[in-house]
Amino acid sequence: MKRRFKIILIFLFVALCGGYIYFKSLKVRHQELIKSKVYYTLGLVDNTWKKELTDSKVTYTTPTFVISNLYKSMEGPKSDEFVVIDDSKEELLWLTSFKTKAVSADETRNMSNDFVCHTNFEYRDAEHYNRLGFTERIGQHYPRITSISNGVESFDLPEGFGFPVFSNERLFLNAQALNHNITDSIFSIKHKIEIGYTSNKQQQLIPLQPKTIFMMFPFDIKDPFKGPTEAIPNACIPVETKNHTYYNNEGNPLSGHWIFTPGKHHYAYDTTEQLKIKDSIRLHQITAHLHPFAEKFILKDKTTNTIIYQCNSENYANKIGLKSTPTFSSKEGVWLYEDHVYEMLLDVNNTTNKDQEMMASMAIFYYDKDMDNKINSLKL
């Protein structure tokens, strides 16, 4: 018995050491996945999503995120959930506002939004479009409604506009924590995610179609972290080659999440192909998603040399983080045309002496004429 006990102890000790060495060899984002799984499965922290519903907004509270490390974008604890706004009835709602804030784990205190990496709001396109009799739209766009990220705590669509969903339609939320600065303590937070809405019975709004356009730059698939070469002069250094890697029509890889060195940098990206405008669209809302050290993010009509949206983002002076990234909102809208060329321009200034990581995207909303006609014809 004594010998068997010793063998078990030795086995456990070796297994623990091996596990620890393996764990430490993982990237931060993978370590956090394991840590969260352990916290949630052992019930060490709150592992449930909660919902509060009123007549005009629904608030989802995430499980607890334990902040025990520095987390750059996409590295922190995260949680996903399929949600419905109100499954006690089936009625058309118009989503009109989006907000995320960090709170203490006991939900009694507001925390800094420095701990919000992002919240992604998505619809499930087959259910969404089939409910509205729009089968032909399935698979046409990535089904993201919008995204809230560090520097953009909330935004409202222009008055009178909304994104239509049914009250008992399944949506998908993805929330992730961030921590660029705190290293001297371990603490827990949650995210409170609010979606404002109006019932179609109260008021029929004008439908907007969401789309995300984003900067991405090529890299050499054979030597991805080499950076610019003669063959690929505008190559970036991708943060990694799995996530946020896209392929152009020629099959060459591009990264939407790249590394930049200390100092100032300027980036330009032709987004005409991403916009895929048929005839014309009327743009009403833009929310930028940027990382710290971004200073200026522009959407420009290159054909007319007109700036459509200029986001002068503000960085904190005494810590790493975006203080604000102003959104674009317009009831009248701005027209974009099929035969124009559109460009995204980005200025960054890495004021540290270390490499940093960048993403630059715009979650846009434009008038959805076909949906407007459809909803009118359905007489919902």
Added chain:
Amino acid sequence: MTKTWIIRLIALNFSCLFFASIYSCKEKTTSLPILSYNYDEGKKATYRIEDFSFVNQDSLIFTSANTLGKVHTFNFFFTSCPSICPPMRLQQLEIAKTFQEEPKFMQCSISIDLKRDSISTLKNFADVFEINSKNWNLLRAKSEKELHEMAGKLKTNFKPNDDYTDFYHSSYVALIDKEQYIRGFYNLLLPKDVELLKADIFMLLKD
């Protein structure tokens, strides 16, 4: 005494971890709305997935009488599909394995390649991938008209390219309840959707 308690505690921890893992894998779901409906002048008209007649890999007639009283899925595929069908098939094989002991569940996959997917081709395909008609029927329609009628009912579409060498079709399956109403659409290329589908199948089986 102390050693015994240490061993018991270790065993308890592992047991808790094991059962908690199983529990945490199950998605929380709410009641599922009926999604097989159309609107006519603001009035919702629901319909059942019925009135069809196909032939399965065993050369047997397969109609809505075979699906009545069973939770089932429907999707489109073709055996020579080089793109999305193979990863979809892997997920469907996994689903078949998960529910292999469940007599009230089956998958139904309808070929859209009438030219090449004969019954014997479907049979060979089923044999190669160990697809059992007890819980997964590979179906052949008699005409394109039948296929398009079924696609309309399932709220999906497909399209051959100009020379019929390839087809566009969706990576979604429709989940249908025992009463033959559609209760969900799931993209088999998304792992989270597959997990959700399994959880919803479990839920409908309990109804």
